[in-house]
Amino acid sequence: xxxGKRISxxxxxxxxxxxxLANLCGLSQSFLRAVELGExxxxxxxxxxxxxxxxxxxxxxxxxxxxxxxxxxxxxRRLEGLSPRQRAALAAFLDAMTAEGE
Numbered sequence: 001x002x003x004g005k006r007i008s009x010x011x012x013x014x015x016x017x018x019x020x021l022a023n024l025c026g027l028s029q030s031f032l033r034a035v036e037l038g039e040x041x042x043x044x045x046x047x048x049x050x051x052x053x054x055x056x057x058x059x060x061x062x063x064x065x066x067x068x069x070x071x072x073x074x075x076x077r078r079l080e081g082l083s084p085r086q087r088a089a090l091a092a093f094l095d096a097m098t099a100e101g102e
Contacts, residue, residue, distance in 0.1 A: 003047065004036040006061060010054050010081070011036075024053035055083030 011021050018036065022029040027046060034040040042050070044058075051061050060080040082090065 002038060003042060004038045007032075007050055007054075008036040010056060010061075014054065021050065021053060025049040055086070056081045 007021075011018065018033050019029045022032045025032075025046075026049060031040065032050075035042045047061070048058060051058050057080065060077070063077060063080070079087070079090075
């Protein structure tokens with residue numbers, strides 16, 4: 001796994017700029033950008049700050065779905081990457097969807 005590409009993908013999935021993520025995790029934008037481009041490595045401590053800011057555990061960060069994975073497992077992995085706020089919104093959405101069918 002390329003750590004920089006994973007950070008970039010998670011950041012972009014949230015619609016965040018490198019600057020926003022850097023500000024949230026307390027790292028410089030230039031350093032974070034260099035990590036995303038694969039020009040610099042990142043310490044576990046700094047990666048933990050990035051993951052916390054993205055609302056993703058270190059386990060979920062490295063737990064990328066495998067090719068050919070079943071839909072239930074893929075969904076579980078995606079749920080793990082959601083922030084508490086996103087999980088609450090999804091739960092409310094699912095409640096509304098199931099209420100319509102009753």
